Amino acid sequence: MTERNTTGAAAPADTKTLKVALLGAGNVGAQVARILLEDADVLAARTGARLELVGIAVRTIDAPREVDLPRELFTTDASALVRGADVVIELMGGLEPAKTLILEAIEHGATVVTGNKALLAVDGPSLYEKADAAGVQLSYEAAVAGAIPILRPIRDSLAGDKVTRVMGIVNGTTNFILDQMDTTGAQFADALAEATRLGYAEADPTADIEGHDAAAKGAILASLSFHTRFALEDVHCQGITSVTASDIAAAKDAGFVIKLLAIAEKLPLPAADKGAAGEARQGDAGESGYGVSVRVHPTLIPRSHPLAAVHGAFNAVFVEAESAGELMFYGRGAGGTPTASAVMGDVVSAARRMVLGGPGRTETTAGVLPVLGIDAVTTQYYIGLDAADQPGVLAKISALFAENGVSIETMRQTVHRERGADDDGAPGLAELRIVTHRASEAALAATVQAISGLDIINSITSVLRVEGV
Amino acid sequence: MTERNTTGAAAPADTKTLKVALLGAGNVGAQVARILLEDADVLAARTGARLELVGIAVRTIDAPREVDLPRELFTTDASALVRGADVVIELMGGLEPAKTLILEAIEHGATVVTGNKALLAVDGPSLYEKADAAGVQLSYEAAVAGAIPILRPIRDSLAGDKVTRVMGIVNGTTNFILDQMDTTGAQFADALAEATRLGYAEADPTADIEGHDAAAKGAILASLSFHTRFALEDVHCQGITSVTASDIAAAKDAGFVIKLLAIAEKLPLPAADKGAAGEARQGDAGESGYGVSVRVHPTLIPRSHPLAAVHGAFNAVFVEAESAGELMFYGRGAGGTPTASAVMGDVVSAARRMVLGGPGRTETTAGVLPVLGIDAVTTQYYIGLDAADQPGVLAKISALFAENGVSIETMRQTVHRERGADDDGAPGLAELRIVTHRASEAALAATVQAISGLDIINSITSVLRVEGV
Structure with a gap:
């Protein structure tokens, strides 16, 4: 079935064969299997090796699938399949048995390609180390932002630069929901229902709307961008369930759009931590003093920011680097199909290296920069x-901001006489929309608490972070 | 001078040294030199090798420069410098002596990094072959779209996919000029003068405004995207000098923006060419029948297209691939500094391979797809x-479009009574803005010629191509 020599341009007879599980x-x-079968000749020409799909491990052989694949390829014995392969492509998702099978593949010296962000976010650091120790290549471009080539550019193209900040729209479900709310004025629940109806949200959307999926991808992006290994627990995470239609409308009115962003940034260590952190942890050379x-x-x-133009379920990653400046x-x-493109990019790159020889992995996590909590971050606030x-x-109100060291930008x-005013001359209602200069979370929280104690305040309708101004 | 061991995180004592010319x-x-000197420790940590800048070849040692660099590094003997180097970074620009020096570097087995798009567009194919034959690595990320990592993602990340079309804003000068015209209503000459004043256009802007620079980058992008080697003479090229303020205004009015795009696309071979081309040239396996x-x-x-939001002197490349879909x-x-980032990405990747071993180059130009002229292209027209x-x-007018096989979308x-009408009852002036469906250049040209022969036509004010609808 891999012998589809239709063009006369197939690889020469001495072409190596790589067994792909x-x-x-x-x-x-299913799409990866289809591409391996349909494009066997193109892939052979590009890699110098025949990529032979030797089997597909599944839980249920007769489950319905999107692509019609030869029945004889299916097996339920994933472990046996892994042991006979040169390249193992793990697309089961979830923690187990994916982790055990990847470890088996590493042990047998097989190259591993995975798109399993949940596993990488939890066990990435230990998997990378085991792969390194075994001299085995572990690639995972598909784990972040689907089809978008982002990990390789960060790892290789920016290898001679210093990334200072990464901001990503890395979850399509939440971007679809927020974009719906922004364009139609819908409430969160209605936009979520629409996302579910269109297949953009899963039956249980928790991992998306609570930000867990974005956090897993943020950990992976941060690891590569800052040559430091992050796990999911290092990521401060807040989802979009409390974003209201009136938040969106007010943001729109002020020239902003609300996006769920995964943000990783290099920050100077707080003065108190500098000595301890500098000794305890070894930064990437020349980057001590930072976390x-x-x-x-x-x-x-x-709305003028390039990320603001990312609509629907699209993803985008905005990178700021010292020399390169702004990239998106x-x-x-x-x-x-899009995610399969990223998987196949890793497979072809791996195959080329296996044919031509070469290093298994080229990313370096040479230093370990201290992981900073949300309390080290300053942002603007709305x-x-x-x-x-x-x-x-x-x-x-201004006095309370000043007392807490938060400066107003x-x-x-907006005064609504009709809303609060009544016959006995009670005052109308004033809607205030404040954007601050950069402030710490602690200073902002203290300010909000002080303000909420004022008897002239009816309610604090929203407190949201602002970036990219 | 490379011993800036300030962090305690320098590479181990047995670190290899690579001599960089x-x-x-x-x-x-100048920025590349600065980064090599200032970030020596970071680069050593990331590559496993000390990158020692052994010399900088210049025409005039005492010329004023943007960065203060140690005088003892400068030399006018480029050839001697090349012979003693492991890595040669060519950033002189122009055809000679750059080409001779790159050939000398290849001959001596040095890895070459260049940003010289003019040279690559003219002599790229022969240089790639010589580097291949010598087993030497030749990288040129900086040659296209400055800081944007575009060549490596196309070459590696999309290696398992099939690119169908690439559209790039790859010349910042012309994008700045067109963006000025769009936002301020300026005429071309005024926008060019502004670009010159701000340093976005050179004293002689010909290569930019006539599209030659974009054409050179288009040839490089096409070569990598389609695994086929293109030279400058294969690129149909038209600049922006004839774009008027009224073209821009009319386009704006119709919901469009005018950009100078480099477009490379895979097209079915014209029926008549299929036999001949199929035999004479060998396509990438599975892609015969295409050019x-x-x-x-x-x-x-x-205006809703992602490329429309690329303002000022920024660049962007929009890629369409079979599986990945749309990427930008x-x-x-x-x-x-931004271009230096791309150069350093190539240098670090090269150094990693020299330390860890591995293939010199991994792009494949496995097939040669026929090069098609502009007559094979269909686009929409305005x-x-x-x-x-x-x-x-x-x-x-409609009848003439139909007779020539061009369908109107x-x-x-818009009727201007005040412009053409006079006292003796002569007719007013009608401004017509027509967008066609896809048509060949020949059909469109025949239509335009037929229309211009009508006595009711005062003038044909513009004929421009439309993409991305």
């Missing part, structure tokens, strides 16, 4: 308030 | 006409 035939796996924070949260960004990578973040419309309100007041 | 200390070269066309011209794209890569296309406002005009008419 596929674990999983879901959405992505890295990784966070996922709904974020206001200006945009494309489909999910879907069987705060929405409903206050009584009476003289001196702005002065009182812009403050907009 | 830099040819050229201009805009980009590739590369062209540069001003192009209308919808965005960033700074020029400038010393045509602006000034006609007499009298009954039957639309019918006459939209036609908008």
Whole structure:
């Protein structure tokens, strides 16, 4: 079945054959199998090796699948399949048995390609180390932002530069929901229902809407960008379930759009930590005195920012580097065929190296920069308030910001006489929209608490972070 | 001077040293030298080798430079410098002596990194072959789209996919000029003067505004995207000098923006050529029956297209691939520091391979797809006409489109009574804006000629191609 020599341009007779084992035939796996079978000649010409799909491990052989694949390729004995393979493509997802099978593949010296972000976010560091120790290549471009080539550019193309910040829209489900809310004015629940109806959200959308999926990808992006290994627990994570239609409308009104961003950035160590961290942990040479924070949260960004134009279920990663400046990578973040493209890029690169010889892995996690918590981060903040419309309100609120060391960049007041006013002359309602300069979470929290104690405040309608201004 | 061991995280004592020769200390070269000197420790940690800058070849040792570099590094004997180097970074630009020095480097077995798109567009194919034959690595990420990692993603990340089309804003000068015209309504000459004043255009802007620079980059992009080698003469090239403020205004009015795009696309061979081309040239396996066309011209794209949001001197490359779908890569296309980032990415990748072993080059130009001329291309067209406002005009014009096999997608008419009407009752002026469906250049040219022969036509104000609808 791999002998589809239709063009006369097949590889020469002495072409090496590489045995490829596929674990999983879901959405992505089925498309990878199809490409391996249909494009066997193209792949042979590009790698110098025949990529022979020797089997597909699945739980149920007769399950319905998106692609019609030869029945004889299917097996339920994943372990036996792995032991006979040169290249193992793991697309089962989940922690087990994926992890055990990847470890078996490493042990047998097989090259591993995986798209399993959940596993990498939890066990990535130990898997990379085992692969390194065994001299085995472990690639995972498909684990972040689907079809978008992002890991290889960060690892190789920016290898001579210093990344300072990465901001990614790395979850298509939440981007679809927020984009729906932004374009139609829908509430979160309605936009989620629409995403479910269109197949952008799973039956249980928790991992997406709570930001867990974005956090896993953020950990992987941060690891490569900062040559330091991050795990899921290092990521501060806040989902989009509390974002309301009125948050979106107010943001829109002020020239912003709300996106769920995974943000990894290099920050100077807090003064108190410098000595200890500098001794205890060894930074990438020349980068001591810095740490890295990784966070996922709904974020206001200006409508003119390149990330603001990323609509629907598309993904994009915005990278800032010392020399390169601003870069953005945009494309489909999910879907069987797009993700299969990323998987196959890893497979072809691995095959070329196996044919031509070469290093298994070329990323370096040479240093370990200290992992910083959200308390080390400063961002701008957007705060929405409903206050009584009476003289001196702005002065009182401004004073509380100043007392807590939070500086105000812009403050907009809209007075609604009709809403709060009544016959006995009670004051109208003033909607205040405040954007601060950069402030720490602690300073902002103290400010918000102080303000909420004022008797002239009806409610604090939203507190959201702002980036990219 | 490379012993800047400030962090305690330097590479171990047995670290290999690679001798790096830099040819050229201009805009980009000076920044590369600075990074090699300043970041020596980081680079050693990332590559496992000390990258020792052994010399910088320049024409005039005492010329003023942007970066203060140690005088003892400079030499005017480029040839001697090349002979003693492990890695040669060529950033002189121009055809000679760059070509001779690169050939000397290849002959001596040195790895070569270059950003010289002019040389690659003219002599790339012969240089790649000589490097291949010598088993030497030749990298050139900086030659296309400055800091944007585009060549490596196309070569490696999309290696298991099939690119169908690449559209790039790859010249920052022309993008700046067109963006100025779009945002301010300026005429071409004024926008060019502004670009010159701000340093975005050179004293002699010919290579930029006539599209030659974009054509050279288009040839390189096409070569990697389609695993086929293209030279500059294969690229159909039209610059932006004839784009007027009224073209831009009309395009804006119709929801389009005008960009200078380099477009490379895979097209079915014209029926007549199939036999001959199929025999005479060997396509990438599985791709016989196809050819590739590369062209540069001003192009209308919808304002909702991701490329439309690329402003100022930024660059972006939009890639369509069979599996991946739509991808876009965005960033700074020029400038010393951004371009130096791309050069250093190549240098670090090369150094890693020299330390760890591995294949010199991994791109494959396994097949040679036939090169198709502009006559094989179909695009949508935008045509602006000034006609007499009298009954039957639309019918006459529509009939001529139909006779020539060009189908109309939209036609908008704006009547200006005040412009053409006079006291003796002569007709007013009708401005027609027509967007066609896809048509060949020949069919469109025949249509335009037929229309220009109508006595009711005052003038054909513009004929421009449309993509991305």
